[in-house]
Amino acid sequence: MKHLLLNTTGGVTTVTLNRPEMRNAFNDEVITEMTAVLLELGKRPEVRCVVLAGNGPAFCAGADLNWMKRMADYTRDQNVEDASALARMLEVLYKLPKPTVARVHGDTYAGGMGLVSACDIAVASDNVQFCLSEVKLGLIPATISPYVIRAMGARAAHRWFLTAERFSAAEAHRIGFVHEVVPAAQLDAKVAEIALALVNAGPEAVKACKQLVHDVAGHDISAGLVRRTVEGIADIRASEEGREGVRSFLEKRKPNWLLPQG
Numbered sequence: 001m002k003h004l005l006l007n008t009t010g011g012v013t014t015v016t017l018n019r020p021e022m023r024n025a026f027n028d029e030v031i032t033e034m035t036a037v038l039l040e041l042g043k044r045p046e047v048r049c050v051v052l053a054g055n056g057p058a059f060c061a062g063a064d065l066n067w068m069k070r071m072a073d074y075t076r077d078q079n080v081e082d083a084s085a086l087a088r089m090l091e092v093l094y095k096l097p098k099p100t101v102a103r104v105h106g107d108t109y110a111g112g113m114g115l116v117s118a119c120d121i122a123v124a125s126d127n128v129q130f131c132l133s134e135v136k137l138g139l140i141p142a143t144i145s146p147y148v149i150r151a152m153g154a155r156a157a158h159r160w161f162l163t164a165e166r167f168s169a170a171e172a173h174r175i176g177f178v179h180e181v182v183p184a185a186q187l188d189a190k191v192a193e194i195a196l197a198l199v200n201a202g203p204e205a206v207k208a209c210k211q212l213v214h215d216v217a218g219h220d221i222s223a224g225l226v227r228r229t230v231e232g233i234a235d236i237r238a239s240e241e242g243r244e245g246v247r248s249f250l251e252k253r254k255p256n257w258l259l260p261q262g
Helices: 028-043 065-071 076-094 111-118 145-152 154-163 169-174 184-200 203-216 223-238 240-250
Strands: 004-009 012-017 049-054 100-104 107-109 121-125 129-131 166-168 180-182
Touching: 004 028, 012 028, 012 184, 028 076, 049 184, 076 111, 100 111, 100 184, 107 111, 111 145, 121 169, 121 184, 129 169, 145 154, 166 169, 169 180, 180 184, 203 223, 203 240, 223 240
Parallel strands: 012 049, 049 100, 100 121, 107 129, 121 180
Antiparallel strands: 004 012, 129 166
């Protein structure tokens, strides 16, 4: 691969943006490569968790400047096609049938915040600076907005979308955009701790739980929603994994989906 590094250990695959000289800014090539890699990882049963990381001093500085120069001459139809590729990548990440963890370090701007918000869990080092910088360029964070607004909430989005101010990891944690903030030296350990918890859970249950959040969040508690939740618990209880989980608990033994440690 040209722009990504992959490493799989103990059921955890780390996908690392590998353009440190460009502060891991992405372009059309990165988007195509990332989409293909995520789709492939989603099919692999040995992959229990995906960690998204960046190589070098930044997690992701948003869009590549050279790519932006090319976009300046695009027609509207070309811009629609270009934005659709980014939207597809974010959707694939958001809907990936594996739990995802963003390992966030350094500067994380614009589209980089889209990547973080499309992951299930985000862990940041305490020196991270975030910024939704689009309005400074006369643009808007449109393609990433469905994910960023879900992650930080509409009220916070009004401020950070409109002002394009930088904000700290502590503020990102306060508004719920990231789940954990740790000293930089502890970032890998915290990500590994969370990834291990995800790997130790029933893989089908994790997949179903992720879909459950998508199905329930933001929806009215209607009769249809209640019925789907009832059917959901009935289906998982009757499944092979659900039966094994309950049996192993009652028999005080480890479930059969646990991977060997070490």
